[in-house]
Amino acid sequence: MMADITPPTSHATEAFDIVSKYHSLLSADADLTPPIAAIESLIALLTASPVTTISETLDLLSHSSATLRSSVPNWIALSAGTDLFQRYLVQTLNRPGALGSGGDFGYLRQHLLSNGRLFVQRAKKARAKIADEGRLFIHEGSTILTNGGSRVVSALLLRAAESQPSGPRFRVIYVLPLSSSSKTLGKAEGEGQPTITLLRSHSVPVACIPYSALATALPLIDLVVVGAEGVVENGGIISRLGTHQIGLLARSAGKPMYVAAESYKFVRLYPLGMSDLPVRQNIIKFEPVDEDKEEEEEEEVRAVMDGKEKTDGAENDETDADAMAKRRQQGKEITSLEDAVDFTPPNLISALITENGVLTPSAVSEELIKLWF
Amino acid sequence: MDLPANAGASLPLDPTAPTFKMPAQPRISKSSEPVVELLTNGQVKRSGSPQAKKENQASNAAQNISKPASEAAPNEEGAEKQLSNKELKLKQKAEKQAKRAAQKAAQDAEALDKAQQQQQQQQQQPEQSSADQRRPSNTGKAQPSQGVKITDMTTHHKRTADTSAKSLPIRPPTGFTSQTKEAEAEKKSPPEKKVTVFSHLYSKDRRTGIAGVSREIHPAVLTLAIQLRDYVICGGNARCVATLLAFKKVIQSYTTPPSVALPRHLTTHLSHQISYLSSSRPLCTSQGNSIRWLKKLVVELDPKVSDPDARDFVCKSIDLFIREKVTLADEVIAREASKKIVNGDTVLVYAKSSVVEKSLLTAYREGKAFSVVVADSRPLFEGKNLARSLARAGLRVQYCLLTGLGSLSKKVTKCFLGASAMMGNGRLYSRAGAAMVAMMAKDSGGMVPEFGAAGNVPVIVLCESVKFSSRVVLDSIVSNELGEPDALVEHEDDGIITPSAAQLQAPAAAGAKKGKGGKADAEEEDDSARRKNFGLEGWTEQPNLQLLHLMYDVTPAEYLDMVITELGSIPPSAVSAVNGVWGGEA
Incomplete structure (x- = not known):
């Protein structure tokens, strides 16, 4: 993993804005995941820029990966893609005869680009494969608990619904973050809405619960399936805030927890725990009691929901300015509740369902070692 | 004045009874004190007058405390060199010395001292000459004194027990004691002292002396074997590097x-050296892998x-290997x-x-503000x-023994452990006590700074891939190494267990570890009285x-x-995967 941003070397590439390319790719295709979008934008960058040497290429890639990383608050998923692409590039370059018979860099570049596109296509197919593998875990008559807006989990559940011969005979409990608009029981809403609509259209019974109802729902369920933003080296996952507590509760009730994730989400990252994650999110904020506390709280909730930076009272202005300066130096901070992540340690995960098969958490490091050494 | 040797037989746990760990001379008369100092300090120094004693201690203190690590390390090493020289020489002339010492028991202390000095000078001469004209091992009869030459080691990989002087009483040069009277006494001692x-794990030929060694064994290997045996070189990295350097000398000569054909003959030649090394102390994983x-x-x-x-x-490959895999x-x-x-943290x-x-040290140099708890254990x-x-x-730094870890572990936020080996099933094979430390950290460990929650301190193992093994180990019974049981017997040096005793010894603090050579005669009397409090001295006689x-x-x-x-x-579960990719121990 690269730690520092390398200084820009070639100004010719300034014309191509990798960040906007990345965001436009993401918004154009709802099914696109951040790692793949990152890889696609890197390929687009290579296509657009007139690099002529290997070191120039590597330099350009590492530089623009860093740019891309610093442009988003949570770069973990994204870096899985950029690291993978760079690694793939280095491996291709190290292969004897990589430059073709004439030692022509243009040939190599063409090869890289076409192979890169192949990689993206294959990665997109991974989701279908995972759905095929994962549907076997969903038995008839079972109840599945899930959370977040994972596209893989959605695909998996739909595939299971389609494949069960006499129509879908399983139920889904969807855990949603409690939003201010839903105050009625059984009416939670949030990120997973499209999946829920889709499942219901396939006549799968779906119940929506807030996180506070987790323990109540636990006796009903047979297994937990969650998605992941990134899978780290020890087999733990970085996922939507709240996944860790699902894992803890599932473990305490003896229910298995499966993670559906494509293998391109494997990150070379080894956090020791939540405090060791390389994202900055101020989840637990200690604040002194204030007179107009309630008002402010409400305001704050709104600000958080809007994804805006909340500025505190006047007395904190100076320190806040300092803190903001620091934040700008270190990169962006996660402010919206929907983007907040947590780390689920590997001991809570029963298995990872990937397109390469069902893996134990410890197998993740083996896969990564195969890739990186 | 110590009791005669047979007096201990009637009192099984009498502390003055002979144990086979003590060298021959010190028990013959009290005037043989300088001999002890010769052993522990590597210097001949009379410590009769209090004045001289103080000077001695002052110099020791200066050695131990005031010098920065970089300077002190070579110093300590030097002491060890001398130490092992002495051991060798003493061993080589063990019987001669025993006779001489017996004669000199009648004489007064000064005469003995002079004789000792002369003797030492005599010993040094052949050593130097042999060191100068070093020859390949296959030239004629291998002279034992050739083994005295010390391999030049990089100091930063060295790990020793607390101080060189300390390690000696724990680990006596049994090679020569076995040739003296005590060997006979040991034969007579009724039960075999083995935990069933x-x-x-008990091996008969563990302590190979230098006598009767095949002439194929290279002097560098002889030296290394003795250094390994006496824990002068210990720690996985130091042992690995020292072994490779010794083999480099073997190959050079x-x-x-x-x-x-060279590939064929050199392999068998090396095999002899290796088996000799492993007879002095079982090879560790890093040695085995290299x-x-x-x-x-x-x-x-x-x-x-x-x-x-x-x-x-x-x-050249060896140099590269050391550089890549260790440094x-x-x-x-x-x-x-x-x-x-x-x-x-x-x-x-x-x-x-x-x-x-x-x-x-790296983290400290990077400006991180953290503190360290060093847990330690006997012996x-x-x-x-x-x-x-x-x-x-x-x-x-806070220093505590394993016994005090319970209260200190509450505030610990991370635990770093070194390794002797990482096993194929992800288990850590390390210095006895490491498992306890890891479990304490995991089960009763402290709080995460941000969250203030208790428990689950991350335990991080630092281990070079040269220490990876594909062996599967389930417990520490099947494969382990036994240390000298006598090391568990308390010695008079450890006597500072009350504050008053600490005060009494405070002026002598620096010299305290140097053995009784640093003590005046009057204190010696106190010592013998106090020594009775330690219970394990005569354990060999206790059935x-x-x-x-x-x-x-x-x-x-x-x-x-x-x-x-x-x-x-x-x-830890990926250790085997790394082994597979890197073709480690198959």
Whole structure:
């Protein structure tokens, strides 16, 4: 993993804005995941820029990966893609005869680009494969608990619904973050809405619960399936805030927890725990009691929901300015509740369902070692 | 005045009874005190007058405390060199000395002292000459004194027990005591002192003396064997590097006999050296792995290559191996590990590991504000060395024994452990006590700074990939190493257990570890009175008492969160995967 941003070397590439390319790719295709979008934008960058040497290429890639990383608050998923692409590039370059018979860099570049596109296509197919593998875990008559807006989990559940011969005979409990608009029981809403609509259209019974109802729902369920933003080296996952507590509760009730994730989400990252994650999110904020506390709280909730930076009272202005300066130096901070992540340690995960098969958490490091050494 | 040797027989646990660990001379008369000092200090010094004693202590104190680590290390090493020289010489002339000492028992102390000095001078002369005209091992009869030459070691990989002087009473040069009267006494002692469960770990020929060694054994290997045996060189990295350097010397002075191919003959030649080494102390995993690598390298040499070229190639490869697998690996690991330390951390470490020390110092140099808890245990007290070097560098250090860990572990936020080996099933094989430290950290460990929650301190193993083994180990019974049981017997040096005793000894604090040579005669009397309080001295005579000194233990993989190697950070379960990719121990 690269730690520092390398200084820009070639100004010719300034014309191509990798960040906007990345965001436009993401918004154009709802099914696109951040790692793949990152890889696609890197390929687009290579296509657009007139690099002529290997070191120039590597330099350009590492530089623009860093740019891309610093442009988003949570770069973990994204870096899985950029690291993978760079690694793939280095491996291709190290292969004897990589430059073709004439030692022509243009040939190599063409090869890289076409192979890169192949990689993206294959990665997109991974989701279908995972759905095929994962549907076997969903038995008839079972109840599945899930959370977040994972596209893989959605695909998996739909595939299971389609494949069960006499129509879908399983139920889904969807855990949603409690939003201010839903105050009625059984009416939670949030990120997973499209999946829920889709499942219901396939006549799968779906119940929506807030996180506070987790323990109540636990006796009903047979297994937990969650998605992941990134899978780290020890087999733990970085996922939507709240996944860790699902894992803890599932473990305490003896229910298995499966993670559906494509293998391109494997990150070379080894956090020791939540405090060791390389994202900055101020989840637990200690604040002194204030007179107009309630008002402010409400305001704050709104600000958080809007994804805006909340500025505190006047007395904190100076320190806040300092803190903001620091934040700008270190990169962006996660402010919206929907983007907040947590780390689920590997001991809570029963298995990872990937397109390469069902893996134990410890197998993740083996896969990564195969890739990186 | 000590009691005669047979007096102990009637009182099984009488502390003055002979134990086979004590050298012959000290018990003959009290005037033989200088001999003890000769052993422990490597210098001949009379400590009769209090004045001289103070000077002695002052100089010791200066050695131990005031010098920065970088200067002190060579100093300590020098002391060890001298030490092992003395041992060798003494061993070599053990019987002669015993006779002489017996004669001199009648004489007064000064006369003995002079004789000792003369004797030492006599001994030094042949040693120097033999060191100057070193010859390949296959020239005629191997002279034992050749083994005195010390391999030049890089100091930063060295790990020793607390102080060189301390290690000696723990680990007496039994090679020569076995040739003296005590050997006979030992034969007479009725029961075999073996703990049945661990009987497979006792080896008969463990302590190979220098006598009767095959002439094929290279002097460098002889030296190394004795250094390994006496824990002058200990710690996985130091042992690995020292072994490779010794083999480099073997290869440098090797010539292929006519009508034999070098790859074939050199392998068998090396095998002799290896088996001799392993008889002095069982080889550790890093040694085993590097030896396996070396053998493979030699076997795959092209037979057509000329001798000098082949030698050159192998020696260069050895240098490269040391550089890549130990020196650079340590740097990388230290850098990675220091990243895991954040401001406000309290790092728990156990005993001593060169790479853990390096990591902590690296993090400190990077400006991280953290403190260190060094846990330590009897009888090696390796942690004292670490605590001292960290404190010298300016780190905040707390030192405690394993017994005190319970209360200190509450505020620990991370735990770093060194390794002797990482096993194929992800278990850690390390200095005895490491498992306890890991479990304490995991089960009763402290709080995460941000969250204030208790428990689950990350346990991080720092281990070079040369220490990876594919062996599967389930417990620490099947494979382990036994230390000298006598090391568990308390000695008079350890007597500072009350504050008053500490005060009494305070002026002598620096000299206290140097053995009784540093004490005046009057104090000696006190000592003999106090010595009666220690219970284990006569354990060999006690039929139903056994002492077990295990050197290593195995920490289950569940208690380890991360293994930092030079290849990156991996979970313990991935050790076998790394082995497979890197073709480690198959």
